[in-house]
Amino acid sequence: MKSRYAREKRDISENIYSAHNRALIHLAGKDNRIVSCYADFPSGEVGEVFPKQFPDRIIDVGIAEGHLITSAAGLSDAGFIPFTHCHTLFALGRGYNQIRHNVAYDNRNVKIVLCNSGVIWGGMGPSHLAIEDLAALRAIPNLVILSPSDPVSSEKATFAAADYIGPVILRLPFVGAVYPTLYTENLEFEIGKSICLHDGNDVAILATGILVSDALEVSEELEKEGIQARVLDIHTIKPLDEEVVLLAAKETGAIVTVEDANIIGGLGGAVAELISEKYPVPLKRVGVKDQFGESGTSEEIKKCYELTPPFIKQAVQEVMRLKRT
Amino acid sequence: MSKEGLVRELQTKAKKLRRESLFVMKEMGSGWLGGSFSSADFITALFFYRMKHDPKNPQWSARDRLIISKGHACEVFYAALAEAGYVPKEELKTYSHLRSRLQTHVDCRTPGIDCSGGSLGLGLSFAVGAAIGAYILPSEKNLSASSRREQARFRVYCILGDGECNEGQVWEAAANASHYKLDNLTAIVDSNKFQSTGSVQVKMDMISLTEKFKAFGWEAKEIDGNNMKEVVDTLDWVLTVEDKPQAIIAHTIKGKGFPSLENTNCHFVKITEELLKKGLEALRG
Numbered sequence: 001m002k003s004r005y006a007r008e009k010r011d012i013s014e015n016i017y018s019a020h021n022r023a024l025i026h027l028a029g030k031d032n033r034i035v036s037c038y039a040d041f042p043s044g045e046v047g048e049v050f051p052k053q054f055p056d057r058i059i060d061v062g063i064a065e066g067h068l069i070t071s072a073a074g075l076s077d078a079g080f081i082p083f084t085h086c087h088t089l090f091a092l093g094r095g096y097n098q099i100r101h102n103v104a105y106d107n108r109n110v111k112i113v114l115c116n117s118g119v120i121w122g123g124m125g126p127s128h129l130a131i132e133d134l135a136a137l138r139a140i141p142n143l144v145i146l147s148p149s150d151p152v153s154s155e156k157a158t159f160a161a162a163d164y165i166g167p168v169i170l171r172l173p174f175v176g177a178v179y180p181t182l183y184t185e186n187l188e189f190e191i192g193k194s195i196c197l198h199d200g201n202d203v204a205i206l207a208t209g210i211l212v213s214d215a216l217e218v219s220e221e222l223e224k225e226g227i228q229a230r231v232l233d234i235h236t237i238k239p240l241d242e243e244v245v246l247l248a249a250k251e252t253g254a255i256v257t258v259e260d261a262n263i264i265g266g267l268g269g270a271v272a273e274l275i276s277e278k279y280p281v282p283l284k285r286v287g288v289k290d291q292f293g294e295s296g297t298s299e300e301i302k303k304c305y306e307l308t309p310p311f312i313k314q315a316v317q318e319v320m321r322l323k324r325t
Numbered sequence: 326m327s328k329e330g331l332v333r334e335l336q337t338k339a340k341k342l343r344r345e346s347l348f349v350m351k352e353m354g355s356g357w358l359g360g361s362f363s364s365a366d367f368i369t370a371l372f373f374y375r376m377k378h379d380p381k382n383p384q385w386s387a388r389d390r391l392i393i394s395k396g397h398a399c400e401v402f403y404a405a406l407a408e409a410g411y412v413p414k415e416e417l418k419t420y421s422h423l424r425s426r427l428q429t430h431v432d433c434r435t436p437g438i439d440c441s442g443g444s445l446g447l448g449l450s451f452a453v454g455a456a457i458g459a460y461i462l463p464s465e466k467n468l469s470a471s472s473r474r475e476q477a478r479f480r481v482y483c484i485l486g487d488g489e490c491n492e493g494q495v496w497e498a499a500a501n502a503s504h505y506k507l508d509n510l511t512a513i514v515d516s517n518k519f520q521s522t523g524s525v526q527v528k529m530d531m532i533s534l535t536e537k538f539k540a541f542g543w544e545a546k547e548i549d550g551n552n553m554k555e556v557v558d559t560l561d562w563v564l565t566v567e568d569k570p571q572a573i574i575a576h577t578i579k580g581k582g583f584p585s586l587e588n589t590n591c592h593f594v595k596i597t598e599e600l601l602k603k604g605l606e607a608l609r610g
Contacts, residue, residue, distance in 0.1 A: 032468055035461070054468075056461045062504075064497035067450045071501065074454020077439050078478075079386055079463055082454075101444045102451060106433045 002199040005187040010180040010213065017115065017175035019151035021047035023158035024083060028054050034162065035059060035075055039068040039086040041115060044175055065090040069098035069112065076108040081162060088114035088171070089130040096136065103167045104142045111161045114171045117147075118209060118260030119288050119305055121174035122296040129293025135265025137169055138238055144191055145237040147171040149212035150182040153235055156189030164191060171237075173210045173260075177298065180213045182233070194241040200228030203320050204248035207258035208234045208267045211286075211307060215258050218312045229316060240270050242278075249279040254319040256284045258312055263287035282322035284315040331374065332553045337610070339369040339553065342408060343582045344608040345417070346400040350596045353421035353429065359591035361401035363517035363577035364484060367556045368398075371482055371513075372405045375560040380410040383436040386463075387478050392452045395486035395515060396430035396442015397593075403427050403435070411437035446492025449512060452483035453498045456510040456570075477509035484513050488520025491529050496541065502570040503542025510570040511563045512538070515550065517579035519590040538572035550575025582608055 021044050028034040028050065036043070036050050038060045043050060051058040059075075061068050065086050072082040084091070091099070091114055103110045119129050137145055144164060148157040154172060161168040173179065182197065197212065198219040207215035212233045219229040230252055232244060249255060255275065257268040268285030275281060288305055302308045326334070343365050350356025372378075376389040393402055400420070407414045412426070412435060419425035426435045430443030440451045459477040485495065502510055520528055531537065538545040544566045548555045556575070563571045580586035583604050586594070594600070 029468060032463055032465065059457060061497070061501050064494075064501065066447075066494045067453070067497035067501060070447045070450035070494070071454030071457070071498070073440070074451040074456070074481075075458045076454075077390065077451070078455045078458020078461075080458050080461065097444055098447060098450075101441065102447060106441050 001196060003195045003197060005183045005195070006197050007182055007184050010182055012178050013181050014151040015044070015175070015178050016148065016151050016154040016172055017044045018046040019154040020113065020158045020170070020172060021050070023155040025049050025053065027159065027162050028057060031081070031162070033079060033081045035080045035082045037061065037068060037072050037082050037084045039063060039065045039090070041086045042175065043085070065094035066098050069095040070102045072110045073102035073106060073108040076110050081109055081111065083111040083113055085113045085115055087128055088117040088133050089128055092130055092133050092136060099137070100140050104140045107142060107166055109165055111168045111170060114169060116174050117171045118173055119293040120210070120260050120298050120301050120307065121177070122294065122298060122301045125295040126292045131262040131288045131293060132265070133171065134237055134259070134261045134267065135269060138265060138270060143167050143169055143238060145169045145171065146191065146235060147208045147237055148235050149209055149233050150179060152181060152183035152185060152187050153189055153233070156187055157235065160189050160191050171209065179210045182213060182216065189235070192236045192239045192241055194235065194244050195233040196230060197233055198229060198231035200230040201251050202228045203254045203256065203316050204230040204232060204252040205256045205258060205312065205316065206232045206234050206245065206248065206267065206271055208237060209260055211258045211260055214309050215312055218309045218316065221309070221313065222316065234267055237267060237270065240274060242274055245271060245274055246279050249275045249281045254282050254323045256286060256312065256315045256319055259287040260307060261288060262290055264290055282319050284319040286312050286315050328557065332557055335369050335374060335557065336553045338373055338408070339365045340582065340608055340610065342369055342401050342404040344605060345404040347596065347601055347604045349400040349403055349417050349420045351601055352418060355593055355595050356400050357397040357592065358583065358586065358594040359519065359579040360395060360398040360486065360515065360517065362581045362583055363550070363579050364398045364515045365401045365582065366551050366553055367513055367575055368402055368405055368484070370553065370556045370560055372409060374557060376482065377479065380437065383411060389479050390439050390452065390455050390481045392440045392448045392481065392483040393431045393442050394448020394483055395445065395489050398484070398515070399429070399431045399442070402431060406435065406437045409437070445486070445489045446494040449483050449485060449495050449498035452481045452510055452512070453502045453505070453507060456481040456502070456507040457505055459509050480509045480511065482511050482513065484515060486520065487514055487516040487518065487531070487534065488525050488528065490514065490531055490534055499538060499541040499543065506568045507570045508566055508568050511573065512570065513573045513575055515577055516574050517577045519579045519592060521592050523590060535572070535574045542569065543572045544569045545572040545574060547574045547576060550577040551581045
């Protein structure tokens with residue numbers, strides 16, 4: 001059933017990173033264990049409030065992402081709840097062993113904020129574009145992976161991450177861009193519980209991150225053509241909301257997944273693993289097709305990597321043709 | 326107790342822990358003998374003299390931390406944990422067994438261990454994070470204002486291998502430690518001159534670790550890490566250093582205390598009945 005928190009008009013009001021920072025500042029004002037850590041990464045316009053209000057609890061370790069993650073585990077040992085911030089690719093690439101060993105294995109209460117995630121942000125080119133984060137991190141036990149889709153869910157995901165005792169990955173898009181707001185302010189965000197943004201039984205579109213908005217746009221277009229698409233915001237990649245995904249498979253009989261990461265091992269991979277074992281239905285995966293990222297404007301990249309609404313719509317049409325009658 | 330008395334007592338204890346660690350190694354049939362024995366003296370001095378800790382309350386928030394970054398030197402440390410009362414002595418017999426808390430590298434599931442080891446080069450970063458945390462007051466003051474540079478709540482000690490210092494992250498941590506003026510942090514490098522497959526000098530000559538730590542803004546001292554008096558004196562000295570982390574480059578002998586293995590690359594040794602007997606004879610109380 002469609003969530004009562006779906007906003008009627010999806011205006012562009014706040015940056016997702018700002019919403020996270022606003023939440024972090026709010027948390028820090030209530031809980032003296034919250035620490036914000038950076039590896040020479042901008043705290044954003046709103047984030048600049050943090051060092052002014054809580055100068056003890058902001059730590060920048062310089063360009064040393066591996067050290068960032070391990071030292072955050074040390075801060076957790078000292079009783080704090082650190083949120084680390086750096087580029088997704090460098091948290092993952094320079095900090096994989098550290099995330100796995102110091103955070104996940106040692107079950108540290110560390111929150112790793114993956115900034116500038118996904119392939120769409122082209123400003124810095126392939127060296128800065130992680131396509132494999134979801135695949136790599138999903139395979140590490142004891143990690144909660146959150147991937148909010150708009151400013152409201154970003155704020156709520158930050159609160160949920162702080163409340164959860166244990167390691168959390170919080171995946172955020174390009175910190176400098178603004179994306180549509182999908183939810184009303186009173187959104188109730190629960191780890192592992194996906195949100196239905198558009199109801200329908202003809203096909204299900206399971207999306208995560210900033211492409212949820214595009215999936216929603218597609219569902220509205222399809223509606224005009226008489227096709228009712230169910231749109232689920234899979235804001236928690238792990239643990240996957242298996243019950244709701246399987247219900248979508250049963251009730252719609254066809255699934256499209258949408259993400260700005262590699263379809264190998266990402267959301268598409270996770271859904272494929274689940275439904276192929278428990279309720280096989282036709283599946284199409286919209287996402288990065290095992291390619292590296294590249295420089296370009298976001299619009300150019302989205303088109304080039306076949307992530308725009310027309311490509312999502314095409315995937316829907318294809319998967320519906322494969323449906324068992 | 327006089328210093329001489331203290332040193333004698335710690336020497337006896339170090340010998341006992343070496344002896345007991347042989348039985349721990351025997352459980353797996355092999356053991357990290359070289360590194361366990363080279364580090365046994367300062368592990369003993371830290372645990373039974375310098376550090377503020379409470380085996381009855383392993384999670385005491387103000388406890389001093391000991392991070393065994395060279396996580397393979399675990400058998401002697403497990404013997405120390407049992408001696409102090411963190412784990413029952415009986416449990417030492419479960420070392421390396423399936424589901425045991427005593428894994429083949431130090432593991433934070435064991436009471437008294439804060440950071441799992443095994444992946445080299447990480448421990449000093451963990452120690453830096455903990456040492457920064459010791460300077461942040463977990464009080465209401467923190468909710469709106471600065472309170473830095475008050476008394477650190479605890480000290481952090483980190484034991485590294487000399488071979489381990491090949492790892493780049495050690496130096497990220499070293500730079501960060503002096504940047505944050507972490508005078509509550511002491512790194513002890515067990516400089517036993519061998520790494521897994523050979524001499525540290527041949528594998529990758531780090532030239533002078535002392536000069537490197539100094540260049541990174543640390544106070545650094547070289548000592549004989551198997552001389553208990555020097556170890557104790559140096560662990561007294563670290564408390565006197567202000568605004569700088571301290572590095573102790575402890576020159577040690579790999580396999581110290583096991584004469585036929587000393588100064589050989591006895592990194593991971595098969596523990597036969599014969600070897601055990603020989604070791605126990607050499608380490609007779």
